């Protein structure tokens with residue numbers, strides 16, 4: 001499974017990734033996105049990373 005990270009120093013909390021991939025991303029108490037402990041997803045993670053307006057999502 002891909003390694004996904006969110007750079008909290010970049011994230012603006014727009015919520016786009018949470019809307020796109022709710023099984024992978026969630027909003028934290030600090031109003032920035034974080035990666036859930038997911039096992040699998042049907043979501044296109046590279047697409048989610050490219051859709052982030054501030055390029056805070058990294059997929060490896």
Ligand code: SF4
Pocket residue numbers: 006010011012013014015016017018032033051052053054055056057
């Ligand atoms: S799409 Fe990017 S800026 Fe928006 S909540 Fe997700 S990680 Fe943060």
